[in-house]
Amino acid sequence: MYTRALSLALSLVAGCLVSVLVQPVEAAETKSTEPQYAEEADGVSSLWLQTGPIGWFTERAPLTDLALTTATVGFSHQIGPGRLAWRVTIAHDSDGPATTRFLYADLLSVERLFGTGRVRPFGRVALGFGLDLKGDKLSIGDDGYFNEANGPTGGLGVGAGVGADLRLGSRVFWRAEASLRAYGGAGRTSVLWDVQTGLGLDL
Numbered sequence: 001m002y003t004r005a006l007s008l009a010l011s012l013v014a015g016c017l018v019s020v021l022v023q024p025v026e027a028a029e030t031k032s033t034e035p036q037y038a039e040e041a042d043g044v045s046s047l048w049l050q051t052g053p054i055g056w057f058t059e060r061a062p063l064t065d066l067a068l069t070t071a072t073v074g075f076s077h078q079i080g081p082g083r084l085a086w087r088v089t090i091a092h093d094s095d096g097p098a099t100t101r102f103l104y105a106d107l108l109s110v111e112r113l114f115g116t117g118r119v120r121p122f123g124r125v126a127l128g129f130g131l132d133l134k135g136d137k138l139s140i141g142d143d144g145y146f147n148e149a150n151g152p153t154g155g156l157g158v159g160a161g162v163g164a165d166l167r168l169g170s171r172v173f174w175r176a177e178a179s180l181r182a183y184g185g186a187g188r189t190s191v192l193w194d195v196q197t198g199l200g201l202d203l
Contacts, residue, residue, distance in 0.1 A: 043079040048175055048200030054091050057191040067091035072196055083111040101133040120165040128157045130183035155185025171202040
């Protein structure tokens with residue numbers, strides 16, 4: 001079960017990596033081809049907030065396999081059809097007296113936009129980090145930092161996703177996306193999915 005789920009996740013990551021990074025060869029522009037730093041190029045930075053469910057394909061018992069209360073904050077910088085982004089998602093679920101929080105961060109997401117109109121689809125691949133948190137405090141190194149009943153579950157991960165931005169104005173947009181991620185290294189290897197939606201603002 002775990003091996004099949006992990007293989008599926010890695011296959012999706014590889015497929016999206018090809019679609020994001022492989023671009024058709026275009027005619028050379030007449031403008032200067034000298035390399036530019038990101039801050040010198042004509043780029044756009046954006047900030048957005050999202051929410052949506054997160055679920056696990058792999059067994060997460062005694063924790064639940066679905067978390068409905070989530071919040072995501074993201075930041076990106078776009079130059080042309082390419083975009084680099086960073087995301088942090090925290091999920092909360094309560095099961096009786098126990099409170100569990102799950103944290104996942106995209107350390108770097110490489111994204112490719114496929115449109116310039118009002119609706120702008122995109123694909124992405126990412127390197128991230130996932131971790132189960134347990135306890136009243138989200139502090140690193142204290143007792144209960146890892147979920148003791150579940151075993152230490154966390155580590156580096158890879159992910160892939162697709163989505164679309166709907167422009168609501170010159171600076172405001174609505175974003176919907178779905179992702180598949182696999183992470184591990186400390187305890188169980190886990191594969192999860194998430195569907196997120198929310199509003200963003202070009203800075």
